[in-house]
Amino acid sequence: MNTIENTLFIGKVLLRYPRLESTNLTAIDYLSKNTPTEGTVILTYDQYHGRGQIGSKWESKADKNVSLSIMLYPDFLESREQFLLSQTISLGIYDFLSHYVSSNLRIKWPNDLYVAKGKIAGILIQNVLSGRKIQSAVVGIGININQKNFVSGAPNPISLAQLTGTEHELDQIVTNLCQALDLRYQQLKAGRYKTIQKEYLSRLYRYGKPARFKKPDNSVFTGTISGITPTGKLVITISEEQTEFGMKEVGFVD
Secondary structure, three states: OOOOOOOOOOOOOEEEEOOEOOHHHHHHHHHHHOOOOOOEEEEEOOEOOEEOHHHOEEOOOOOOOEEEEEEEOOOOOEHHHHHHHHHHHHHHHHHHHHOOOOOOEEEEOOOEEEEOOEEEEEEEEEEEEEOOEEEEEEEEEEEOOOOOOOOOOOOOEOOHHHHHOOOOOHHHHHHHHHHHHHHHHHHHHOOOHHHHHHHHHHOEOOEOOEEEEEOOOOOEEEEEEEEEOOOOOEEEEEOOEEEEEOOOOOEEOO
16 A cells, blocks of 8 residues: 555555654654655554653554654644644544544544543644744654553553454555545645634534643643634633633643
8 A cells, every 4th residue: 555545635655664663753754855745644553652742652552553644734824823734633533533433522632532531543743834834744643443452551542443343454544544634634725724623623522511620730620611722722711711721731630
């Protein structure tokens, strides 16, 4: 499998590796030495040192899950609009998973995918900026597909096989995923920003519902997610007052 059919960008070129430390590191190195076609995918089914947000480790058993990185040139986006790319990728994964999972699927801010309280997918986007524009982006995606036992201590991992009761063919999973991501990326390139933002909010975990949150000092408060700023900060209404929080400034209690 060297290309994904029926896509305009994502997976038109697919570079497959038997084993990698990190698909993102490989993609970043590849970009530093080449000018790949937009949407080129670095793929492995054996990633042994993947990373998540804020330096966390992403556990993935060999030949059980999908780890890939996509090289993009979203130079039509200004640097202050970076979160639109994150929203787009989150929605693409949501669309893909919705064909297998019928309920309780949500995007957990900023860009994890959860089914009920179980984390099934994560995203790590690394952008290179040039002035006010995004020059290039490496979009790393990890999805738990057929792994049934997790040992890293990561909170609440869950896989597609656990949810559906059956194992899935990984090459077909990659094809379906890339096709879903491609449709969303086309939407982004077409400038349909308001649609993307609206759909992201409608699929956001705990959006519009009272929830408990924790600050870095471990203090807990109750509030309601009421929006997302253009830069990706979470807007929480606390006692009728809106407060913005960055990624390291707040977390969910449950």
